[in-house]
Structure formats: structure tokens, C-alpha cells
Amino acid sequence: MSSLEKKTSQQTISISPALKRRIEEYVMINQEKHPNDKRFRSVSAFYTSVMEKTIDCFDKGKTLDDFESFVDSDVKGFLENISFNGLIPYYENAIRPNRYISLTMENNPFFFFTLRRFWTSQMDVNDITSIKTFFSRVRNYILSNNLSKEFKLDLFTGKGGKHMTAVFEHVGLYQNLCFENHKFSAAIFGLLGVKITDFLYSSKENYCRFDLEVTDLFYQKELAKRERIKIIEHNLSYFVNYFRMIQDKDYYLWMKISEDKRAIISFINEETKQEWVNLIESEIEKFGDKDDYHLNMLRIFERFHWIEIESDTDLIFHIKLSKMKYQNEIEFMFNILSKHSSITEANGEFYLKKKEF
Numbered sequence: 001m002s003s004l005e006k007k008t009s010q011q012t013i014s015i016s017p018a019l020k021r022r023i024e025e026y027v028m029i030n031q032e033k034h035p036n037d038k039r040f041r042s043v044s045a046f047y048t049s050v051m052e053k054t055i056d057c058f059d060k061g062k063t064l065d066d067f068e069s070f071v072d073s074d075v076k077g078f079l080e081n082i083s084f085n086g087l088i089p090y091y092e093n094a095i096r097p098n099r100y101i102s103l104t105m106e107n108n109p110f111f112f113f114t115l116r117r118f119w120t121s122q123m124d125v126n127d128i129t130s131i132k133t134f135f136s137r138v139r140n141y142i143l144s145n146n147l148s149k150e151f152k153l154d155l156f157t158g159k160g161g162k163h164m165t166a167v168f169e170h171v172g173l174y175q176n177l178c179f180e181n182h183k184f185s186a187a188i189f190g191l192l193g194v195k196i197t198d199f200l201y202s203s204k205e206n207y208c209r210f211d212l213e214v215t216d217l218f219y220q221k222e223l224a225k226r227e228r229i230k231i232i233e234h235n236l237s238y239f240v241n242y243f244r245m246i247q248d249k250d251y252y253l254w255m256k257i258s259e260d261k262r263a264i265i266s267f268i269n270e271e272t273k274q275e276w277v278n279l280i281e282s283e284i285e286k287f288g289d290k291d292d293y294h295l296n297m298l299r300i301f302e303r304f305h306w307i308e309i310e311s312d313t314d315l316i317f318h319i320k321l322s323k324m325k326y327q328n329e330i331e332f333m334f335n336i337l338s339k340h341s342s343i344t345e346a347n348g349e350f351y352l353k354k355k356e357f
Contacts, residue, residue, distance in 0.1 A: 164214040172206040190232035193217025314350035
């Protein structure tokens, strides 16, 4: 049989002893994990499979440099299970009001605990090479989603490999999505026990830099929930704070103040007040159920923090405003509510009785 008729041919290559050992170890481990996979039946079968796949990649336009940015299946599979492909222009606008809302472990326990389990299962926290390798895998995934220009972590250790510090840099492509990703990174570092010690953020360049200190929590297997929550809150405070809010749109600060029931909405003049209530009322009539009209009218003033509704079904409420200081607001409210209701008072509580339209 001629050499052209042979099913296989030999190719001699020279590799270092260290690389040979790594390949043999890799094949042996995967033989145990996947005994029926033909690619791992022998070292030569592995070589053949790798070379065939490599040439296929080159035929599709890939280069050797592209191998550095391949996203591995473990990272991709995990992160794709908790993410989705969305329409960037839509979500870039939709998440804008979320800018100064913190991520909390109490509101998202499964999300945070799942992330921590995956993160810690993929790296040896006592081995700086293992940490760098895992971050590189995450970086490849992040850069593949078309939202980031750069995602970089530099690690530094003191004498004896102790007191590890780091510098994290992230450059995004879209302002609001980027800001949320910065917040997410800060929260994840906190979850892992890594504390931000200095911070730089540029909204124009969609750039952030964290100077990081690795605390003892990073090396602990225990959850230590309270301690991790403190670091998460500390890290997020660089983003979610009143200094940033007062430099941004009005409604960000107003959203925070609205959470305080002791604060109220007031108006500069009667015309503006009337215009807003008329607009809200017209859309209650247009989009709401007629049977709920009276309750929804009460809700206008509850949202202004003027009243508190005691009973949705009996339409009972009490006034929170000072009668001495806010007499005009109270009279205005009663005039609005009286259009289709009668109002009675008993022991400081007011009852709204429906009238027919």
C-alpha cells in the first residue's frame, strides 16, 4: 500500500518536556472524565482533534490571536443562564432611572449566593495564578458581549504573598449600561470580600477604576453574611450617594426623598398644582376601572404624602399635613375629592362616600 493510500500519516514535532507533561496530564484527566470521547483515547488522538479544530477556525477567518479571547464553556454557560440578549438602545434608556438604586443581598439572595458559589468553585483563592486565570476567562466573556471596551484586573502581593491588593479598570460603550455594570462589579467584589479603597469614575469616557484591598473574608469558606453585606454596601456607596445625585437629574434625588413619608410634594403655584392633578385624574378616567375611581383619586394625595389611606374598601383615610401650615393644600384636596364624593369625619378619620358620576 502506498503512502497516499494510508489512512494516517506521521508528523514529527518538537515540544518542550513541560508542555508534553501538561498535554499528557490533560488527556489522562479527560480520559477519566469522558471515557467514551474518542478525542481523549490517546495523546495522538488529542493532537489530531486539536489540529483539525484549529485549522477549521483558521478557515473561518480566525487567527492565532483570537485564541486569547475564546470564551470557555463553563463561564459562558453559567453567565448566560443569568443574563440575556437584549436590544441595547431600548435597555440603555430603560435602566436610566435605576442609576442610584443599590443591589442588596437581602433582595437578591439566590443571585448573590449562586454567583459566589460559582466564583469560588472556579479558582483557588490562595493561588494568585488561579485567580488571574479565572478573571481572564470572565474577561473574555465580558468583552464578547459588545458592551465593554476593556475589563482589566492587576493583582499585587506583599512579602510572602500576603496582603494582596489590586487595581480594576472597566471601560464601557454605553453610559447607563456601563454604570450598572460598574455597580455590579463593585457588589461582586464586596461579596467576595474585596474592598474598594479608592475610586475614579468618568461618565464621559464610561470609565471606572477601583483600588482594591483583599480582606480576610476573601479566604474564608464561611458565608459570613453580615460582614460581606457591609463590604458590598461600602463598595456601592461610591456610586450611590447624595453627592452624585445632586449633580445629576432632579428626579434621582426626588426618588430617594419620596421614600421618606415625612416629606411631601408641594407646588410653587395653584395653576401648576391644578394642572398636575387634572392630568392624573384624566388618565385615571381613561385607563382605570370606574369602580376604582374614588380609591385612585385618594391615591393621588397619598402619593403626595398628604394623607394615608386606612382602608381601600371603605375609603377611610387620615390627613398627615398640619392644618395650620397646609390649610390651602387640604382645602384643595377636599375640593377635588368632593366632585364625585361626600366626605365625613369621625375621630380624626375621614370617610369618602361615592356619588354617582
